[in-house]
Amino acid sequence: MYRIGELAQLCEVKTDTLRFYEKHGLLSPSSRTDSGYRIYTENDAERLRFILRAKAVGFTLAEITELLSIELDKSNWACADVKGLVDDKLANVEAKIAELNHFQLSLQRLSQACCGGPESAEHCSILEALESSTDNIRCENHSHTHDDEQFTKNCQNKAVSKNSKEK
Structure with a gap:
């Protein structure tokens, strides 16, 4: 179990980043202590790492939200759906270049x-x-x-x- 500062330090981000992702629905604490502190699990840490890796390769928050929805429900999605998202992003990057x-x-x-x-x-x-x-x-x-x-x-x-x- 991690408090917000511990998870931020573990993933080398600021606590404001975690709050930002929480505000945008990408990440939420698994629970809160009686005094209101956010508590994150190892699953939350993995989700944050997923978000950070997706951000590092250029995905927007909206695209990351879509990828996370696929991640949570893999059995109802095809690999081609994920590849399509990546190929669309690649085409956008090539156009910008x-x-x-x-x-x-x-x-x-x-x-x-x-x-x-x-x-x-x-x-x-x-x-x-x-x-x-x-x-x-x-x-x-x-x-x-x-x-x-x-x-x-x-x-x-x-x-x-x-x-x-x-x-």
Whole structure:
């Protein structure tokens, strides 16, 4: 039998976490002492470990609630049901990764198009790209010190070409 602080320490979480899970119906003490202290059993500790492992792999509280309902009534569920939940979660994670990769590429392009120099931001390529309705990012007319040599050469060539036309 564990008091709330003991169970929290055993599972390396805060007592507030246990109260939060209790408030959301994921965990409840098996009993209370006459003075109102929460008492948890080893089964409660296992349930908490299940919750923490599910949380660690990215499941939301709602998804954990669903997994717990399956866990409590395994005979009325198929393994395919559980796999379906995991596959749905995996698809969501893959979509988020694709979105983050898109953000990364877009931010890299914005960063590489800008010299980052002390010049006025009146003609900042980043601001211009964000203001425009196109996906094209024009290079600034300043020297570049980026690792991407080809991109830098292209930017410098465009700048030289632009300067030649202006003269």
